[in-house]
Amino acid sequence: MATLQDVAIGLDLGGTKILAALISRDGETIREIESETSKQSKEDVSMSILNTINRLLENDKVDRNRIKGIGIASAGIIDSKKNIIKFANNLGLENFPIGSLLEQHYHLPVKLCNDANAAAIAEWIWGAGRGKENLIYITVSTGIGAGIISNGSLVTGIHDSAGEFGHTSIMHQGVLCKCGNRGCLERYASGTAIVNTASQRLLAGEKSALQKLLNEGLEITNQQIAIAAEEGDVFSINLLKEVGGFLGTGVNNLIHLFNTEVIVFGGGVMNMSPFILPSIKEAVRGYGIFHMAKDVAIEMTTLGKKGGVMGASGLFFTNEATEEELALSHVK
Incomplete structure (x- = not known):
C-alpha cells in the first residue's frame, strides 16, 4: 500500500466525459469520479472540471496537503510548458489556460499532456x-x-505534437486526408475508416450479413462489424484482418525508427483484437527488419479505459518510477 504522501489527482478530459481519480504511487485508485463534459463555452467546461475535482475531494480520507499535484490528459493540441490547451475540437476549446485555472483553485502543481502520451x-x-x-x-x-517512450523519456517534440501516428502515410498516392497528406494510416485503419470501408464495399455489391442493415436504412457500426465477425461473417473477418495489416505496416515504421521493446495497443477498435492483432503481428514478423522486429513484444493494454487518468497522475511519478522500475528491470 502506498503512503498517503504518494498520491496525485489524474484528470482525463474527454469530449463527452471527464474522469477524475486519486491515484497512489503503486497505481491504486483511491477514489474515482466521472461526470459529463459541458461544452457550451469555456466557462461551462471550466465549471465541469472544477465540479468534478471538488466531488473527488469531498471525502474525509482525502488530505489535500498530501496530494502531489493535478495531472491532466487531454486530446487536441497542447502546450505542456504553459499548461494551455491550444486547440481541442471535441471540447470546443482554443487557448484554454487549464493550468492556471486549477492552480488558482487548488494551489497545487499542475501538469498537462496529450491523452495518448498519458496512456503511454x-x-x-x-x-x-x-x-x-x-x-x-x-x-x-x-x-x-x-505515445512514445524512448530511452526512458517521453518523446514530445518541440510543439508537444510528436506521436501523430495516424497521419503517417502508408500509401503515398492514397486517399486524401483532412490533414492535407495522402494515404494516412488513419484513413485506412481507424474506427471511422473501418465503417466507411465496409459501407462502400457493401454498396458496391460485396456480400455480407451486414447487408441487411443497409437494406433497412440503418448505419453500420464497428460494434456490428465485430458481432458479424464473431458470428463467422467472412466479409467482416477479412476487413478486420486487412485493418491489422495496415496497422502492422505502420508499426514496422515505428520499430524501424525507434527500435522499441514493446508496442502496446488500446482504444475502442482494439476491442476487435482477436481479428486484428494476429494480422498486426504477421505484418511485423513478415516485413520488419528481422533483427529489429523479432524481439518486439506486441501487447494489448492492461489498463483499459483508465490509462489516460492513471497516466495523468503518473506525470508526478515518472522520475520515481524510472529510477525504481528500471533498476529492477536490470537485475539479472
Whole structure:
C-alpha cells in the first residue's frame, strides 16, 4: 500500500466525459469520479472540471496537503510548458489556460499532456511496459495516435505534437486526408475508416450479413462489424484482418525508427483484437527488419479505459518510477 504522501489527482478530459481519480504511487485508485463534459463555452467546461475535482475531494480520507499535484490528459493540441490547451475540437476549446485555472483553485502543481502520451506513461509505470526503457502506446479509435517512450523519456517534440501516428502515410498516392497528406494510416485503419470501408464495399455489391442493415436504412457500426465477425461473417473477418495489416505496416515504421521493446495497443477498435492483432503481428514478423522486429513484444493494454487518468497522475511519478522500475528491470 502506498503512503498517503504518494498520491496525485489524474484528470482525463474527454469530449463527452471527464474522469477524475486519486491515484497512489503503486497505481491504486483511491477514489474515482466521472461526470459529463459541458461544452457550451469555456466557462461551462471550466465549471465541469472544477465540479468534478471538488466531488473527488469531498471525502474525509482525502488530505489535500498530501496530494502531489493535478495531472491532466487531454486530446487536441497542447502546450505542456504553459499548461494551455491550444486547440481541442471535441471540447470546443482554443487557448484554454487549464493550468492556471486549477492552480488558482487548488494551489497545487499542475501538469498537462496529450491523452495518448498519458496512456503511454501509465503503461510504462504500471502496465504492459513496466520496467522497460523503450515502449510505444498506440490508440486505435475514432482516430489513431501514439505515445512514445524512448530511452526512458517521453518523446514530445518541440510543439508537444510528436506521436501523430495516424497521419503517417502508408500509401503515398492514397486517399486524401483532412490533414492535407495522402494515404494516412488513419484513413485506412481507424474506427471511422473501418465503417466507411465496409459501407462502400457493401454498396458496391460485396456480400455480407451486414447487408441487411443497409437494406433497412440503418448505419453500420464497428460494434456490428465485430458481432458479424464473431458470428463467422467472412466479409467482416477479412476487413478486420486487412485493418491489422495496415496497422502492422505502420508499426514496422515505428520499430524501424525507434527500435522499441514493446508496442502496446488500446482504444475502442482494439476491442476487435482477436481479428486484428494476429494480422498486426504477421505484418511485423513478415516485413520488419528481422533483427529489429523479432524481439518486439506486441501487447494489448492492461489498463483499459483508465490509462489516460492513471497516466495523468503518473506525470508526478515518472522520475520515481524510472529510477525504481528500471533498476529492477536490470537485475539479472
